[in-house]
Amino acid sequence: MFNGLVIDEHALLALSSAAIENEWFDTFPLPDITGLKRIELDDLCYILSSRADEKSRLLVMRAGPQGVFASARSPRHLFDRIVHVSLSQFENGISIPVKWRSFHEGTLLSVYAQPEAIAVKQRAYFERAPDDTSHLYAYAVTDSVEEFANVSLDISLFRHALDKYLDAVVAAPPVAPHDGGAFGIILTEPLGTTLVGGHSLKEWYGTRLTAEQRSFVDHDHKTPVRLKGAAGTGKTVSLAVKCLIDLYKFEDDGRDARVAFITHSVALAQDVIPGMFSALDPSGRWLELTRASLFLGSIYELARDLLQYERKSLKPLSTDGQEGREFQAILIEDAINTCLKKTKFAVRDLAACSADLAAWIKDPARRRGLVQELINEFACVIDAENIRKGTAAADSYVNDRREPWQMPLRTEQDRQVVLDIHEQYCLELERSNVLSMDQMIADFNRYLLTHEWRQLREKNGFDLIFVDEFHYFNRAERMTLHNLFRRSAITEGRLPLFMAYDLKQAPTDAFMGRLREDAGNMFKSIGAGETELVELTQVFRSTPEIANFLRDLDGSFPALDLAGEWGAYSSNSVEPHGDVPTLVTASTITGLVDDVFRQAQSAANRHGGRQVAVLCLNDDLFGKYLKLGRIADKFVPLTSRDEVAQLKYAGKRCVFSTPDYVAGLQFHTVFLINVDRADLQDDDGIGKRRRFVSRCYLGASRAKKALQIVSNAERGGPADILAGPLTAGSLKQIV
Structure with a gap:
C-alpha cells in the first residue's frame, strides 16, 4: 500500500474526465493511456504526464491507512472533488462550487468531501502552499466539521513526495497491459467533446x-x-x-x-x-x-x-444561476411559512387580497408552484429593479399596469402581500449570512x-x-x-x-x-x-423529423411583442432522416415509470448511458421518482447543472433529470415525460404557458436521433401544446 499519491498539473486534466471505481484506490493502477505514466518510488505512487518537469505544479495526496481515502465514504467522489480543488488552484476560471461550503484560514482550505446524498458532514482538508510552494497538499478527511487546529497536518509526506519527484519524472514506466477497463479507471471523453x-x-x-x-x-x-x-x-x-x-x-x-x-x-x-x-x-x-x-x-x-x-x-447564495434559484426556493418557502405565522399577515393582509392568491398562499400542496412564480417575480422584477417596501419604486410596482407574462397579481393588495413575502425573504438571507445572486x-x-x-x-x-x-x-x-x-x-x-x-x-x-x-x-x-x-438557420444536432416537431411545437408559444426576436422557428436540419417522434399516454404513474425506464435501459445498452436521457417536465414528480427504489439502479441522476460531470459514471445507465439541468447537452435518445394537461390549465397566464412550452422545447431539443413524449392519463393525458404537432403529423401517437 502506498502512503502518497502524486499527480502533476497536466495529468490532472486527463484524470478529471476519468470514470474511477472505488477499488482503484487500493494501488492506483493505470492502463496504457497515451501521455500518462505511473511510477512507484518507495511508498509513493506518481501519475505524471509527458509534460511534467521541474516547473510543474503538483497535487500531493496523503494515502495509506491514515490517508484521505481510508475514511472517505466514497473515495471516487472525494477524488473528483480533490481534482476539482486542484484545478481551481492551478487554472484560471475554475472555482469551487458554493454547495461544497469551502472554509479558508490562511493557506488552509476545507470543503465538503462528498455529495449531500452520500455524507453531508465529511470534509476534506488542504494546504494550498505547503512549505511556501505553489503545490497543493490534500492531507486529511474528517467525519464532521473541525477547526483547522484540530486536524493533524503531517507535512513530512509532502516533503518526501517532492524530494522524489524529479526521480519519478526521469524514470521509465513499466510496461502496462493494453486493457483500459481492467483497473477500475476508464478515461472518458470530456463533456463538450x-x-x-x-x-x-x-x-x-x-x-x-x-x-x-x-x-x-x-x-x-x-x-x-x-x-x-x-x-x-x-x-x-x-x-x-x-x-x-x-x-x-x-x-x-x-x-x-x-x-x-x-x-x-x-x-x-x-x-x-x-x-x-x-x-x-x-x-x-x-x-x-x-x-x-x-x-x-x-x-x-x-x-x-x-x-x-x-x-x-x-458568501453569495451561489455562483451558478440554476443552483442559486434552488437555494432561493428554500428561503422563499421559509419566508412564506414565517409570514403565515404572523397574525397581521395571516388574518388581515390575506383577507384583503384576492381570494385566489390567498388560497394559493395557504395551500401547502400548491406551494412549489407558488414559489416558482415568486422566484420569477423576484428575479425579473423586484430584485432586478431594487424594489423595496416604503420606496417610490414600491409604489410604482403596486400601482403600475402589469404585463401578461407576469405572476397574476390582480389587486394592489396582492402586490403588497408579495412585497411582504419578499421583505421576509431578505431577512432569511441575512439570517443565513448570504447574499442572493440578485x-x-x-x-x-x-x-x-x-x-x-x-x-x-x-x-x-x-x-x-x-x-x-x-x-x-x-x-x-x-x-x-x-x-x-x-x-x-x-x-x-x-x-x-x-x-x-x-x-x-x-x-x-x-x-x-x-x-x-x-x-x-x-x-x-x-x-x-x-x-x-x-x-x-441550419440544425446540426437533430434529425429533420425532430426539427419538424420543434417547428410545430413552436406554434404553441404565446405571442410576445419582441419583434423579430420572437419569430417563427425557421431552422432546417441537415442531418440524415430518422423516426418521427412519438407520443405515448400511460394509464398510470406506475406504468409510466416502469415502461419508460425499461425502454431507456434498453437504449442505454445499445448507445451508452451518456447518450440516453429521461427528462421529467414536472419538478414535484421528478423528486418522487428519484426516491423509487425499483428504478434506482437504472439511472444516473442530475439534480443540478453542476452535477453534469457525473455523467462519466453513467456506464449502461441512462441519465435522469429535468430539461433545465441538461441545457447545453445532447443525447442520442430522449424520453420527455409528464407532458401533462394537469400542469397547464386553460386559465393559466401567458407567463406560465410560455415557461411550460419553453421547458418542453428545451427538453425535446436535447434529442439527436430519437424522441418519445410521454403523458399520464391520470393527470389529464397529453398537454394541449402537443395538438399542433399531432395535427401536422410531426408527432405520432402510439395507442
Missing part, C-alpha cells in the same frame, strides 16, 4: 463552418454582435471557435489582451466549455498563454472575484460605477467578451457587461461583445423586465452600442 464532433480548430474554421457561422467567426471587434439560432444550430461551437481564434491572434501579436467567456452556469463554464476547447486544440495552448489571458466562468463568479467576497468573508448583481452594477473601478478598469477590464446562453441573463445582469470593457476596447461607442441566445430556450422570464422591452431596446439596454445580428 461531442459538441465539436472530434474536429480540430483548423478543421472547423477551414471546412466545417457554415457561411453564417463563418461570418460570425470572422467578424471584427468594432461592433457588438448577436448570434441567434434555434437549438442545435451550433451557437456555442461558433462562440468557442471564435474565442480561441481571437485569443490566439492576440497572443501571436504580443498583445496583453484580456478575453472573457461568460456564462450563466458554472457547469457550462467548467465542465462543458473546457472540453470543447480541449477537443478543438488538444495542445491546450489556451491554458498556457504568456501575453493574452482568458477568464472562463459564470457572471456570478466574475462578480464574486471583482467584489473580493473571499477577502471580505462574504443582490450580488445589484452590488456589482454599483461597484462598476465607483472611482475604484475607474482606476482598475484598464488593468482588470476586458478587450473582448463572449456570452453564451444570453437568454438566461436578466436586465440587471445584462447591464453589467458594458462596464466590464477596457476603455481602449471601445470603437465609436461600440463594444466587442458577442452574444449567443435563443429566447425560446429560456425556462424563466429573466430576459424580460417589468416594463417590457421590444427587441431593439432589450439589446440597447446593454449599453454596448447598436448591435449586428447573425442568425443561424
Whole structure:
C-alpha cells in the first residue's frame, strides 16, 4: 500500500474526465493511456504526464491507512472533488462550487468531501502552499466539521513526495497491459467533446463552418454582435471557435489582451466549455498563454472575484444561476411559512387580497408552484429593479399596469402581500449570512460605477467578451457587461461583445423586465452600442423529423411583442432522416415509470448511458421518482447543472433529470415525460404557458436521433401544446 499519491498539473486534466471505481484506490493502477505514466518510488505512487518537469505544479495526496481515502465514504467522489480543488488552484476560471461550503484560514482550505446524498458532514482538508510552494497538499478527511487546529497536518509526506519527484519524472514506466477497463479507471471523453464532433480548430474554421457561422467567426471587434439560432444550430461551437481564434491572434501579436467567456452556469463554464476547447486544440495552448489571458466562468463568479467576497468573508447564495434559484426556493418557502405565522399577515393582509392568491398562499400542496412564480417575480422584477417596501419604486410596482407574462397579481393588495413575502425573504438571507445572486448583481452594477473601478478598469477590464446562453441573463445582469470593457476596447461607442441566445430556450422570464422591452431596446439596454445580428438557420444536432416537431411545437408559444426576436422557428436540419417522434399516454404513474425506464435501459445498452436521457417536465414528480427504489439502479441522476460531470459514471445507465439541468447537452435518445394537461390549465397566464412550452422545447431539443413524449392519463393525458404537432403529423401517437 502506498502512503502518497502524486499527480502533476497536466495529468490532472486527463484524470478529471476519468470514470474511477472505488477499488482503484487500493494501488492506483493505470492502463496504457497515451501521455500518462505511473511510477512507484518507495511508498509513493506518481501519475505524471509527458509534460511534467521541474516547473510543474503538483497535487500531493496523503494515502495509506491514515490517508484521505481510508475514511472517505466514497473515495471516487472525494477524488473528483480533490481534482476539482486542484484545478481551481492551478487554472484560471475554475472555482469551487458554493454547495461544497469551502472554509479558508490562511493557506488552509476545507470543503465538503462528498455529495449531500452520500455524507453531508465529511470534509476534506488542504494546504494550498505547503512549505511556501505553489503545490497543493490534500492531507486529511474528517467525519464532521473541525477547526483547522484540530486536524493533524503531517507535512513530512509532502516533503518526501517532492524530494522524489524529479526521480519519478526521469524514470521509465513499466510496461502496462493494453486493457483500459481492467483497473477500475476508464478515461472518458470530456463533456463538450461531442459538441465539436472530434474536429480540430483548423478543421472547423477551414471546412466545417457554415457561411453564417463563418461570418460570425470572422467578424471584427468594432461592433457588438448577436448570434441567434434555434437549438442545435451550433451557437456555442461558433462562440468557442471564435474565442480561441481571437485569443490566439492576440497572443501571436504580443498583445496583453484580456478575453472573457461568460456564462450563466458554472457547469457550462467548467465542465462543458473546457472540453470543447480541449477537443478543438488538444495542445491546450489556451491554458498556457504568456501575453493574452482568458477568464472562463459564470457572471456570478466574475462578480464574486471583482467584489473580493473571499477577502471580505462574504458568501453569495451561489455562483451558478440554476443552483442559486434552488437555494432561493428554500428561503422563499421559509419566508412564506414565517409570514403565515404572523397574525397581521395571516388574518388581515390575506383577507384583503384576492381570494385566489390567498388560497394559493395557504395551500401547502400548491406551494412549489407558488414559489416558482415568486422566484420569477423576484428575479425579473423586484430584485432586478431594487424594489423595496416604503420606496417610490414600491409604489410604482403596486400601482403600475402589469404585463401578461407576469405572476397574476390582480389587486394592489396582492402586490403588497408579495412585497411582504419578499421583505421576509431578505431577512432569511441575512439570517443565513448570504447574499442572493440578485443582490450580488445589484452590488456589482454599483461597484462598476465607483472611482475604484475607474482606476482598475484598464488593468482588470476586458478587450473582448463572449456570452453564451444570453437568454438566461436578466436586465440587471445584462447591464453589467458594458462596464466590464477596457476603455481602449471601445470603437465609436461600440463594444466587442458577442452574444449567443435563443429566447425560446429560456425556462424563466429573466430576459424580460417589468416594463417590457421590444427587441431593439432589450439589446440597447446593454449599453454596448447598436448591435449586428447573425442568425443561424441550419440544425446540426437533430434529425429533420425532430426539427419538424420543434417547428410545430413552436406554434404553441404565446405571442410576445419582441419583434423579430420572437419569430417563427425557421431552422432546417441537415442531418440524415430518422423516426418521427412519438407520443405515448400511460394509464398510470406506475406504468409510466416502469415502461419508460425499461425502454431507456434498453437504449442505454445499445448507445451508452451518456447518450440516453429521461427528462421529467414536472419538478414535484421528478423528486418522487428519484426516491423509487425499483428504478434506482437504472439511472444516473442530475439534480443540478453542476452535477453534469457525473455523467462519466453513467456506464449502461441512462441519465435522469429535468430539461433545465441538461441545457447545453445532447443525447442520442430522449424520453420527455409528464407532458401533462394537469400542469397547464386553460386559465393559466401567458407567463406560465410560455415557461411550460419553453421547458418542453428545451427538453425535446436535447434529442439527436430519437424522441418519445410521454403523458399520464391520470393527470389529464397529453398537454394541449402537443395538438399542433399531432395535427401536422410531426408527432405520432402510439395507442
